[in-house]
Amino acid sequence: RKLIQQIDYDMKNRLPEKRYIHTQGVAFIAAALAMRYGYNIKDAQIAGLLHDCAKYMGDEKLITICNLSGINLSDVELNNPYLLHGKVGALIAAEEYTIKDDNILNAIRYHTTGKPEMNLLEKIIFIADYIEPSRKKIPGLDEIRQSAFIDMDQTVFMILSNTISYLKDENEKEIDPVTVEALNYYTIERS
Template sequence: MEYSIIELQEKLKYILPPKRFIHSLGVQYTCANLAMRYGCDIQKAQIAGLLHDCAKYMPDEEMLTLCRKNFIPVTETEEKSAFLLHAKLGAFFAENVYNISDKDIIDAITYHTTGKPDMTLLEKIVYVADYIEPSRKRIHGLKKIRKISYDSLDEATYLILESTLNFLQKESTREIDPRTKKAFEYYKYLNTH
């Protein structure tokens, strides 16, 4: 059975902590805006945005256990920085709990945290919307990135990858996923050549 967006919202409301739920709604609506701007399927973008953090409510240990139980491969980086797992676990939940069969939506959820080189339009929309949605505050350069998001999605993707890597290198002890570095190199080249 396929759920409507309202039904998906109602389910998430009971599972996610309130702030995470508000963030998910913000990403849903921002995905809708970006889909209108760039000619992507609005319904798909909204569902991907709404569900992108659907696994982000449990401790790291529980995510690791659930991945093992469901035969979801865990990389070395994910083992050390288990918060990364909410992306692939979220994709798993989208498919198996929320009955999403659309591969484009599943992929957009899978790659929303690390990004990757050569993302699809939907993947970029979710990646960018996650960063710029209205309830995000106090991120350096956010105002500028919000504006650029509606001028060039590729440039916004590049700037978000750059600022995420800067943050991870300077202010965090979190392990950096090699996919994020590769994504950064890809979008840097794309935007500077």
């Protein structure tokens, strides 16, 4: 069977229905963005299908896998282990799905916080995750969806500032320093 079909089938079995629909939405929008900006469409689909594969692992398991794999955890990550589902997802993609492409693995790894100087596929997945059709209404989402097909760096900036103000509103949730570094980078990048 083709790799994409195999992954899609696995995700359907592995994830709750809503998360599977989200996963398909991310793969679909990642493919559209790959067309728009000139990236390998299949790679974008694979990254989209796998990006949340570790989302339902549970905090203990996420931390254990990181420890066993020699990934150093920051205090923010230890306090908010769900932040690790990208890093662990990249490990699963490499080990269980034999993904060797570093762009795909890094797109999975950094999809939650973003990071400074993201490459094209990293930006595609970061954006697709936020704008895919089944995402619940977020203030400013229509504008961000339009912007995604016009200017990627501006869109990354919009998503990061939305996310940070959301985290501040939500009883002062801890903000990962990488998220802040990413926002600073994409603020300066555009000015």
